[in-house]
Amino acid sequence: MEFEPMEPMNQMDEFEREVKQALERRPAPPGLKRKLMDRRSLRRTEHRRSHTVIWQRLAASVVLAVVLCGGWMWHEREEKRKGEAARQEVLTALRITGRALNEMKTQLAAKHSGDEE
Amino acid sequence: MAHDWQPDFEQLVDEHQSMVFSLASRMTGDRGLAEEIAQDVFLELDRNLARLESAAHACFWLRRVTMSRSTDAMRRRRVRSTDMWIELEEGHVASVEDKASPLGARIEQMLATLPEPQRAALVLRYQEDLTLEEIAATLDAPLATVKSQLQRGLKLLRAKAQSHLKDYVRVKEQTSGI
Numbered sequence: 001m002e003f004e005p006m007e008p009m010n011q012m013d014e015f016e017r018e019v020k021q022a023l024e025r026r027p028a029p030p031g032l033k034r035k036l037m038d039r040r041s042l043r044r045t046e047h048r049r050s051h052t053v054i055w056q057r058l059a060a061s062v063v064l065a066v067v068l069c070g071g072w073m074w075h076e077r078e079e080k081r082k083g084e085a086a087r088q089e090v091l092t093a094l095r096i097t098g099r100a101l102n103e104m105k106t107q108l109a110a111k112h113s114g115d116e117e
Numbered sequence: 118m119a120h121d122w123q124p125d126f127e128q129l130v131d132e133h134q135s136m137v138f139s140l141a142s143r144m145t146g147d148r149g150l151a152e153e154i155a156q157d158v159f160l161e162l163d164r165n166l167a168r169l170e171s172a173a174h175a176c177f178w179l180r181r182v183t184m185s186r187s188t189d190a191m192r193r194r195r196v197r198s199t200d201m202w203i204e205l206e207e208g209h210v211a212s213v214e215d216k217a218s219p220l221g222a223r224i225e226q227m228l229a230t231l232p233e234p235q236r237a238a239l240v241l242r243y244q245e246d247l248t249l250e251e252i253a254a255t256l257d258a259p260l261a262t263v264k265s266q267l268q269r270g271l272k273l274l275r276a277k278a279q280s281h282l283k284d285y286v287r288v289k290e291q292t293s294g295i
Contacts, residue, residue, distance in 0.1 A: 015275055016243070022224035023244040026142060028134040029152055036130060036156050040163055 120170040126163055129175055134159075136176075136245070137183050143240045144187035146229040150194075154186045180245065180255050184237055191233065227277040235270030238263055 137158055142151035161182060162175070169175045228236055234256075241252045253263045 015278065016271070018278075019224055019239070019271075019274065020243045023143065023228070023240060025135045025139040025244060028138040028155065029148070032134055032138065032152055032155060033127075033130050035152075036134075036159050037127070039156060039160060040126075043160065 122169070122171050124166050124169060124172075124175060126159075126166060129162065129179075130159055133176065133179050137179055139244060140180065140183045140240060141187045141190075143225070143228065143244065144184065144233075144236065145191055145194075150190055151187075154183065154190055158183050158186055177255065180241070181257070184241070184255060188233065188237075223281050224274070224278065227274055227281070230277070231270050231273055234258075234262075234266045235273065238266040239270045239274065242267055 134155065137155045138151055141154040141158075142148055145151055145154070158179060162169075162179060165178070169178060228239060231239070237256055238252055241247045241255055242249075247255065249260060249263055249267070252258075252267070253260045256263065258266075
């Protein structure tokens, strides 16, 4: 679509010049930059604070995880140790029983051969 | 994407605050809202600074985001053109008085009564000196639409200006007659 000359060209140019002059950039309000820098610094502080909080929470989570994991591992190891001790006790008991049975068997065999003689 | 441009936020604010504020102010017709929009736009610039590749890219980005934010703000407020007249009358007395010609003094007020897309095209064309292609890219609109909006806006503005000038001449004649 082309621009149609709605008015004589010189008049149109003059009007456009008026529009251009009227629409020159305005200076920004004097306090704009200061307010902006204040908001920026406040935002950065909040950002840093929220970062710190996130790191703190993360660290707390890691510590909690380590404690729970350590506790669980200690519990497992303790169970294993107790199981091993119980196994040793059973083996000792079996050894003692075996030895007693052997002694009894020897005595019975000796008594049996004495009776025959 | 790697680029050599090292942006300085404060320098960008110094360079572009007038542009951003003027665009927002002319789009919304409200100095307070325009200042708020300008601050938000620059804070968003701060967040996106690393993505910008050059000074020209930053300028384009600022124009685009300012226009978009201004449109959003107006949509939220649903300002009617009659209200804008009142706000402009109250808020821009000083700037109106500063203008050299009587027509120039009223053009801003007339601009505020135009439909938003036409106002956007005119502001980018005459305040920012952008080409039609640049306006289309800034507003993310087809080139033909931008041409049409600009043409219609200018026509409407001219009609309003002619009407205002007739009134102005009539008042002048009456005043000199007394």
